Amino acid sequence: MKKTVLFGFALLIGATCLQAQEIVNPELKSLLQKSLTYFPKVKEVELSVQLAEDKLKLVELNKYPDVTIDASYAYVQPKIEVPFGEKAFQFAPEHNISGALNGTYALFDFGRLKASIEKSKLELQTAKHVAAQLEVSLFTQISQLYFQIVFAKKAIEIQNEVLTLLNENKAMVEAKLKNGNALQLDVITIQSKIDNELNRKIDLETNLKKLLNLLNYATGVNDIKETNLAIAIKEYTLDEAIQVAIAQNPSLSIAKDKLSIAKSDIAISKLSQQPFIGLKASVGSRNGYLPAINDPRFNYNAGIGFSVPLFNGGKTKQLIKVQERGMELSENNITVLMHDTEKDIQAALIDITSSQNRIKNSATQIQQASLAQKLSVAKLKNGTATPLEITSTNADYQRALLNQLQYQYQLCNAQIELLKAMGVQIIH
Numbered sequence: 426m427k428k429t430v431l432f433g434f435a436l437l438i439g440a441t442c443l444q445a446q447e448i449v450n451p452e453l454k455s456l457l458q459k460s461l462t463y464f465p466k467v468k469e470v471e472l473s474v475q476l477a478e479d480k481l482k483l484v485e486l487n488k489y490p491d492v493t494i495d496a497s498y499a500y501v502q503p504k505i506e507v508p509f510g511e512k513a514f515q516f517a518p519e520h521n522i523s524g525a526l527n528g529t530y531a532l533f534d535f536g537r538l539k540a541s542i543e544k545s546k547l548e549l550q551t552a553k554h555v556a557a558q559l560e561v562s563l564f565t566q567i568s569q570l571y572f573q574i575v576f577a578k579k580a581i582e583i584q585n586e587v588l589t590l591l592n593e594n595k596a597m598v599e600a601k602l603k604n605g606n607a608l609q610l611d612v613i614t615i616q617s618k619i620d621n622e623l624n625r626k627i628d629l630e631t632n633l634k635k636l637l638n639l640l641n642y643a644t645g646v647n648d649i650k651e652t653n654l655a656i657a658i659k660e661y662t663l664d665e666a667i668q669v670a671i672a673q674n675p676s677l678s679i680a681k682d683k684l685s686i687a688k689s690d691i692a693i694s695k696l697s698q699q700p701f702i703g704l705k706a707s708v709g710s711r712n713g714y715l716p717a718i719n720d721p722r723f724n725y726n727a728g729i730g731f732s733v734p735l736f737n738g739g740k741t742k743q744l745i746k747v748q749e750r751g752m753e754l755s756e757n758n759i760t761v762l763m764h765d766t767e768k769d770i771q772a773a774l775i776d777i778t779s780s781q782n783r784i785k786n787s788a789t790q791i792q793q794a795s796l797a798q799k800l801s802v803a804k805l806k807n808g809t810a811t812p813l814e815i816t817s818t819n820a821d822y823q824r825a826l827l828n829q830l831q832y833q834y835q836l837c838n839a840q841i842e843l844l845k846a847m848g849v850q851i852i853h
Contacts, residue, residue, distance in 0.1 A: 449568070450653070456644045457568070457852050458852070459644045459645060464563075464643075470556050470559055471556075473552050473556075474553055477545075477548050477551075484541050484544075484545045485542055485545075491528065493526075493527045494525070495523075496523065497524075498521065501517060501518070502519065504517075505517040517718060518713055521713060522711065525707045525709025525710075525711070526707065526708050528707070529703060529704065529705045530705075531703050534702075535696060535700065536696050537697075540693045554682055555675070555679060557678070557848070560675075561845055564850070565841055567643055568656075571651075573834070574636045575651060575834075579652065579654060581626060583827060584622060584626040586826075587622055588623065591618055593802075594819070595616060618819070654833040654837060656837050656841070658844065666770045666774065669848070670770060674846070675848050676766075680762050683755045683758070684755040691745055691752065695745060698741055702729065703730045704727070704728075704730075705727070706726065706728070707725060707726050709725070710722065711724060769842065769845075770846045770847065773842045783835075794822040794825040797822070798818040802815070
């Protein structure tokens with residue numbers, strides 16, 4: 426039985442996945458919802474999305490002008506003066522003061538700002554897809570853990586049923602021993618089988634305690650009430666499941682986002698070779714104007730700047746080359762992920778079909794083992810059965826029940842793996 430240590434994952438409900446059907450029972454749905462608020466990691470993922478939103482707003486603010494207020498004072502010595510007859514003519518004051526309101530604005534950036542905004546939007550979309558990916562991973566692990574617990578509880582019930590039968594058989598053998606129709610070895614043989622099944626039950630109970638501890642770690646809940654080892658999902662063909670995965674699988678979405686961001690980086694790098702036109706203006710007051718150099722005077726200025734990149738040693742071309750290589754890697758990553766996703770979907774569908782057929786076939790095996798067990802008990806009462814036959818039929822009956830239970834668990838697990846590969850939300 427697979428045991429997975431759950432780590433804290435969190436995310437925003439309503440990420441980019443499409444609307445999915447509700448396919449779990451109310452108890453599991455409640456556990457999944459609690460997991461989104463129980464882990465401290467939830468806050469971290471929520472903050473990562475908020476951070477991407479804030480970065481987008483920051484980039485968008487670049488479309489507004491920058492305005493500053495500047496003030497300065499400087500004491501200058503020696504005086505800047507020239508002798509003029511008997512007097513000295515001073516060209517600059519000793520006490521220089523100035524204050525101004527300055528503004529700059531990008532008049533034409535030839536698409537730089539627009540490209541940066543688009544890249545920030547893609548990064549925000551990626552953050553949401555990462556949140557959706559973590560949600561799928563978290564829900565998958567908790568669902569698997571949930572059905573492991575159901576499996577363990579039902580396995581213990583089977584052990585209790587088998588132990589009850591064995592104790593009843595032991596009582597009959599002990600009665601026969603008192604009447605001289607059985608041997609002490611017969612009683613010891615059955616007791617040995619009882620002890621062996623008790624140890625198996627202890628193992629199951631110990632494992633159940635560990636699973637419940639993990640459940641409490643993940644959701645804050647330390648027990649479940651559900652006893653139905655089943656999950657209802659739509660039956661998908663391979664092509665249908667692949668189409669759903671292409672539309673909804675968060676890992677594929679993240680890979681596509683990275684490709685889009687790589688293309689955006691290339692576009693931004695190419696735009697760096699374009700010219701830049703900006704406006705600059707200032708209004709304020711300062712001294713130093715002739716002839717009354719110490720008197721502050723109102724002043725203003727405005728202008729336009731034009732900048733054209735000419736040569737940077739080929740760094741931009743090399744950067745674009747590196748980014749194009751990264752884009753090729755992103756494209757290849759999508760192909761690899763799609764290939765792996767198809768493999769996982771096909772494996773899950775095979776497991777689902779196999780488990781469904783095994784469950785169907787196990788019903789006959791249980792019926793046969795139950796009849797054989799009842800027949801051996803009847804024969805024991807009539808003195809025509811041995812303890813070995815009794816323990817053998819009990820073991821067969823137990824094995825048939827456990828096999829069916831195992832197939833039911835494997836079916837649940839395969840269905841959960843299919844949903845994970847497709848990126849379908851287990852709950853709304």
